[in-house]
Amino acid sequence: MGGWFKGFWLGGKSRYIMVGQSLNGMRMHPPYRVDRPRRILTPVVVASPHSGRHYPAEFLRASVLDERAIRSSEDAFMDMLVEEAPRLGAPVIAAEYPRAWLDLNRSPEEMDPAVVEGVGRVVQTPRISSGLGVIPRVVANGRAIYRGKLSRAEAEARIAQVWRPYHGALDGLLGEAEAEFGESVLLDFHSMPHEALDSVSRPGQRRPEVVLGDRFGASASGEIVEALEAGFAAEGLCVIRNAPFAGAFVTQHYGRPSRGRHAVQVEIDRSLYMNERTLRPNADFDAVKRIVTRVIERVIAARPGRVALAAE
Numbered sequence: 001m002g003g004w005f006k007g008f009w010l011g012g013k014s015r016y017i018m019v020g021q022s023l024n025g026m027r028m029h030p031p032y033r034v035d036r037p038r039r040i041l042t043p044v045v046v047a048s049p050h051s052g053r054h055y056p057a058e059f060l061r062a063s064v065l066d067e068r069a070i071r072s073s074e075d076a077f078m079d080m081l082v083e084e085a086p087r088l089g090a091p092v093i094a095a096e097y098p099r100a101w102l103d104l105n106r107s108p109e110e111m112d113p114a115v116v117e118g119v120g121r122v123v124q125t126p127r128i129s130s131g132l133g134v135i136p137r138v139v140a141n142g143r144a145i146y147r148g149k150l151s152r153a154e155a156e157a158r159i160a161q162v163w164r165p166y167h168g169a170l171d172g173l174l175g176e177a178e179a180e181f182g183e184s185v186l187l188d189f190h191s192m193p194h195e196a197l198d199s200v201s202r203p204g205q206r207r208p209e210v211v212l213g214d215r216f217g218a219s220a221s222g223e224i225v226e227a228l229e230a231g232f233a234a235e236g237l238c239v240i241r242n243a244p245f246a247g248a249f250v251t252q253h254y255g256r257p258s259r260g261r262h263a264v265q266v267e268i269d270r271s272l273y274m275n276e277r278t279l280r281p282n283a284d285f286d287a288v289k290r291i292v293t294r295v296i297e298r299v300i301a302a303r304p305g306r307v308a309l310a311a312e
Contacts, residue, residue, distance in 0.1 A: 029054045031162040032169060034093045041089025042300045043181040045173045046082050047188045049104040049166070049250065050075035052095035059101050063145050071279055072140035073099050075191040081273065082189050084293040088300055091173050095166060099136065100145055102158045104166050105188075105248045106134040111155065115145075118152040127248070134159065140193060174254065174261060183260035185224055187299065188250050189292075194271040200243050208240045209272060213247035213265035219255025220262035227302035228264060231295035237272075268292075 053074060055067070063070055079094040086092060095104055112133035113119040122128065131137035131144075135155045138144055170186075177184035192211070201207045210232045214220045225241065232239045247255070247265040255263035273288040274281050 028161065029056075030096055032093055032095055032166045034091060034169060034173070035083065035086050036091045037086040037089050039089065040091065040176065040180065042185075043177040043183045043303060044085075044090040044185045044187060044296065044300050045170070045177055046085040046090055046092045046296060047170060047186060047250070048075065048079040048082055048092070048094040048190075049188065050095065050099040050190055051078040051080075052097045052099070052101075054096045055098055056101070062147070063100075064147055065139065065143060065145060068279060069143060070100050070139060070145065071098070072143070072193075073136065075099070075189075076270070076274060076279060077281060077285070078189050078191050078268075081268075081289045081292045082296070084289070085296050088293070088297050090296065090300060093166070093170055093173060097158075097162050100139050102162050103132065103134050103136055104163060105190075105250050106132075107249050107253075108134055108159045108163055110134045110249075112137050115149055116152055116155045117149045134163065170254075178260060181303075183303075184262065185220075185299065185303065186250070186254055186261075186263040187228075187296065188247075188263060188265045190245075190265060190267045191270045192245070192267045193276060194269055196244065197269065200240060206238045209237045209269045210239045211243070211245045211265075211267040212239060212241050213245045213251060213267065214242065214263075215247045215251050215255060216242050219247055219251040219257070220264045221257050223302060224262050224299060225264060227299045228266065228295060231298040232291070234298075235291045235294065237291070 051074065053071075053076070055070070060067065060070070079092070082092055106127065110125060110128055110133040111119045111122060112128050112131065112135060113122060114131070115133070115137040116135055127133060131142065135150060135158065136145060174184040174186060197208050212225055212228055214225050229239045229241070245265060245267050247263070251263045251265050254261060268288075270276050273285045
């Protein structure tokens, strides 16, 4: 039976929702979790860097937002949509801390001087300017998170204790795949607000539901992106590439097709599987989860010369 606790939906995966432990205490919450298959059968690695929902109590106290508003930038439940990947032989890594607290899809150098004290001069990027650096200043619709600024020490502690361990683990999973299969394929799953596609929706044309970001061909082979696109299209979804999301730090940093390391950012319209106002899964949640599982399986099958999937 699901229910609400401190504004968080407790469904079938309630064991993943933990609130209020101290970052600086002895019992710091783990920065990520990895679900490994019994045997890795594919170079595919699945990641969910923005679905973390462990909100430290001190963070909630420091924020001007209520517990619903602060979740507006969270890719809610995306980790649950991809959780069948280990059954197919692919590991899953998922963030535990939320994007509003620390953005794992940003470089640690993308520090925003408007929210972190003592940063000094930085190279202004569009992400920093919009308040979406590694320590975000705002959530969706430009709503400020904090009353004032964070100390530089606090910002660097978050990076050291969560950002670096997550990326160390992700890099390790990709390295394992490359050692075993000669390549790695990172599928970086995200969700987007329904209105995020307003800018690419055209009158008289079907509204896109999935955006695949490969940095305009720079982060992954065309075969992998085509398998993803064909998979979602076969499920009846409208797919576009690189607009409005071409991929950020993760695809830019890890996507090196010439070296056998591929990375694709997969954005799915949240309204397909959840109520964005109440932050609850909707009636189509399980159907969308099955779609995501089948698409992952299609990508796994698309890699030539790989170990066949074992029947379970």
